[in-house]
Each structure stands twice: as C-alpha cells, then as structure tokens.
Amino acid sequence: MESAATWQYNALINELTQGLEKTKQLRNHLWSTSPPEAQDLILQKILSSYDKALLILKWGGSNGAATLSTPETSVSVHGSLRSEDLNKNIKDNQDDMNASKKRKMQHTWTEQVKIDSENGLEGPTGDGFSWRKYGQKYILGAKYPRSYYRCTYRHVQNCWATKQVQRSDDDLTVFDLTYKGRHTCNLSFTNTVPPPATPEKQELELNYGHRFQGQQSQALPNFTNSLSVSTEDLVNVEMPAYFSFQSTLAFHDEENPYFPIPALLDENHHQEGTISPQLISPATSESNYFSASTYLRTPNVQHSEADAADIISAHASTTNSPIGGMAFLIDPTKLDPNFGFNMPEFFTYSDFEHGQ
DNA sequence: GACATTTGACCCAA
DNA sequence: TTGGGTCAAATGTC
Numbered sequence: 001m002e003s004a005a006t007w008q009y010n011a012l013i014n015e016l017t018q019g020l021e022k023t024k025q026l027r028n029h030l031w032s033t034s035p036p037e038a039q040d041l042i043l044q045k046i047l048s049s050y051d052k053a054l055l056i057l058k059w060g061g062s063n064g065a066a067t068l069s070t071p072e073t074s075v076s077v078h079g080s081l082r083s084e085d086l087n088k089n090i091k092d093n094q095d096d097m098n099a100s101k102k103r104k105m106q107h108t109w110t111e112q113v114k115i116d117s118e119n120g121l122e123g124p125t126g127d128g129f130s131w132r133k134y135g136q137k138y139i140l141g142a143k144y145p146r147s148y149y150r151c152t153y154r155h156v157q158n159c160w161a162t163k164q165v166q167r168s169d170d171d172l173t174v175f176d177l178t179y180k181g182r183h184t185c186n187l188s189f190t191n192t193v194p195p196p197a198t199p200e201k202q203e204l205e206l207n208y209g210h211r212f213q214g215q216q217s218q219a220l221p222n223f224t225n226s227l228s229v230s231t232e233d234l235v236n237v238e239m240p241a242y243f244s245f246q247s248t249l250a251f252h253d254e255e256n257p258y259f260p261i262p263a264l265l266d267e268n269h270h271q272e273g274t275i276s277p278q279l280i281s282p283a284t285s286e287s288n289y290f291s292a293s294t295y296l297r298t299p300n301v302q303h304s305e306a307d308a309a310d311i312i313s314a315h316a317s318t319t320n321s322p323i324g325g326m327a328f329l330i331d332p333t334k335l336d337p338n339f340g341f342n343m344p345e346f347f348t349y350s351d352f353e354h355g356q
Numbered sequence: 357g358a359c360a361t362t363t364g365a366c367c368c369a370a
Numbered sequence: 371t372t373g374g375g376t377c378a379a380a381t382g383t384c
Contacts, residue, residue, distance in 0.1 A: 134377075137376095146374085
C-alpha cells in the first residue's frame with residue numbers, strides 16, 4: 001500500500017488536475033451555447049476539486065500525523081482532523097470546565113454558500129438543525145454584520161452548537177458559515193415537537209414578505225415520505241435529504257461517528273448527470289440531511305444587505321424544511337456503504353479552521 | 357404566554 | 371485597550 005503521504009500527494013495532483021480540466025470545459029461551454037445547468041455542474045466540480053485539494057494541503061501541512069486512508073481501504077478517514085478528536089478527549093475529561101473554555105475548544109469548521117438571489121428559497125445549505133439567533137455584530141473590516149446563532153435546544157438538551165453567518169465583502173451572494181461545536185441534541189425531539197421558527201423561515205419572511213405558515217411542519221412529512229433511506233448497518237433513518245453540490249467531501253468517522261471526518265469520494269459520487277450524496281448528513285438517526293447547497297447562477301442581488309445576510313442564515317439552517325433545498329430521490333443502492341448517516345452535524349466542507 | 361429576534365452591555369482573550 | 375463573542379432585557383409575533 002502506498003504511504004499516506006504519497007496518496008495525499010497523488011490525490012492533490014488529481015484534484016488540481018480535475019479542477020484544471022473542468023475549468024477548460026467550462027471555458028468551452030461559455031464559448032458555446034451549453035445549457036446553464038451544464039455550466040453549473042462543471043462549476044461545482046471545479047469548486048469541489050479545489051476544496052479537496054485545499055483540504056489535502058491543510059491536512060498535510062498542519063498535521064504531519066494526518067493519515068488519510070486510501071480509497072482502496074475505505075472512504076472513511078482515520079487519524080485526520082485529530083484536533084477535533086483532541087478536543088473531544090479534552091472535553092470528555094473536563095466536563096466541569098466552564099462554558100467559555102468549552103466553547104473555545106469546540107471543533108470548528110466553515111463553509112461558504114452562495115445564495116440564489118432570485119428565489120432564495122433554493123439557497124445553499126440545509127444543515128438540518130434548528131438555530132436561534134442570539135446576536136449580531138459588525139466585525140472590524142467587514143462590510144456586513146456577522147450573525148450569531150445557537151442551537152434552539154441548547155437549554156433543553158444542553159446542545160452547545162453554534163453558527164456564525166458572515167456575508168462576503170466581495171461577493172454579495174456568498175456567505176461564510178462558521179460552525180462551532182457539535183450538536184448533542186437529539187433531533188427526534190425536534191421532529192416530534194413542532195420546531196420553533198427557524199432563522200431561515202423568519203428571514204425568508206423578511207425577504208419575501210410572506211409567511212410560510214405551516215409549510216415547515218406540513219411539508220416535512222411529505223418530503224420525508226418521499227425519501228426514505230435505510231442504512232441498516234448504521235441506523236434506520238427516515239431521511240429528509242438535501243444535496244449539496246458545493247463540496248464533494250464526505251465526513252465519516254466510524255470510531256467517532258459524531259465527529260465528521262473527511263473522506264474523499266471517488267468519481268462515482270459525482271458523475272455528471274447523477275445526484276450524489278456528497279455530504280454526510282448530520283445527525284442523529286431521526287434526522288439525516290444532505291445539504292441542498294446549490295451554487296446557483298446569478299447574481300443580480302436585489303436584497304438589502306441585511307436581508308441577504310438573513311437569507312443565508314436561513315439557508316444555513318433550513319431545518320426540516322424542504323423549501324430550503326432541492327429534493328431528490330436517493331437510490332440507497334447507490335449510496336456508498338461507508339456513507340455514514342449517524343452524524344450529528346452535516347456540513348459542506350470548505351475550510352477547517354483548526355490549525356489556521 | 358411562549359418563543360422568537362433585536363441590540364446594547366458585558367466578558368475576556370489577544 | 372480593542373474587538374469578537376455572548377448575555378440578557380426589551381420587544382415582536384403567533
């Protein structure tokens with residue numbers, strides 16, 4: 001077997017090569033009359049390739065002990081992102097630590113999402129969790145305020161996951177989402193109890209001037225019924241699914257299922273014309289989501305700045321809301337057997353902040 | 357009344 | 371001292 005370092009190098013070359021090839025393809029498309037959808041798909045591949053390449057570099061660069069397992073052995077990755085495991089261990093050993101220190105040591109990652117300004121309803125990620133806004137602040141050097149969200153069930157289930165939403169200064173349709181901590185809440189709770197108003201719902205109201213009354217609670221069951229995936233070896237789930245085209249990184253850690261561990265997916269997971277569960281759903285058994293992150297073309301942004309920031313938070317937390325994303329039927333047989341569902345957090349990888 | 361967001365104040369690490 | 375993150379009172383919505 002090749003060494004991890006060798007494989008990382010090869011994977012890096014591969015991803016960069018793919019990015020280059022797809023860029024060329026896109027160029028050709030732009031010169032032709034290719035349908036926008038095809039161009040979007042290529043864009044997604046380009047972005048995912050660079051995402052993966054960067055990830056590889058970061059692992060290799062910031063963590064010399066990173067040991068990406070090879071695709072031949074498994075798509076899951078062991079030994080990487082040890083900072084998170086370290087955090088976990090520390091946390092486990094110091095449960096009496098004060099909250100601020102706990103938060104400081106929480107694992108953190110970010111993702112970038114791009115909104116569709118025309119129909120914000122099909123915005124980026126649905127992370128499957130319910131968030132409550134607890135603050136907003138203008139950050140030095142940033143044009144737009146940063147919004148702070150915590151898990152709605154912080155007090156009920158002692159879930160300390162938080163999320164920050166920061167609009168990009170450069171691209172009005174791009175937002176940086178920073179997730180901190182992992183969800184410890186049991187989403188079955190959120191599914192059996194009518195969820196509170198989600199940020200997205202409220203924010204969409206702000207932007208579209210109407211309420212989605214009842215849609216969240218009503219649409220979910222239908223959606224859930226339309227897409228039921230049984231992952232028997234892991235857990236049986238009724239799984240509202242959201243897809244993300246933003247990243248092709250799946251996170252799976254067999255030993256620590258509640259810690260997302262990146263795994264590179266092979267080409268079978270993102271072939272053109274097919275929809276692949278490129279992202280591991282979060283969560284607990286009752287709630288597994290694929291992100292509906294959609295890099296949508298377009299950008300005649302017509303929302304106000306504040307509104308747009310809200311939209312993104314909305315999309316970042318399209319809790320139980322199929323509105324927030326595109327629904328696709330999943331063929332369970334096409335799912336990678338190593339595709340973990342019992343992840344507490346589902347996210348689109350863009351960047352890990354650890355070690356940066 | 358319950359639960360949401362807003363927003364100024366406060367805490368604390370750098 | 372500064373700036374990011376969080377708290378909590380005020381306020382809004384259902």
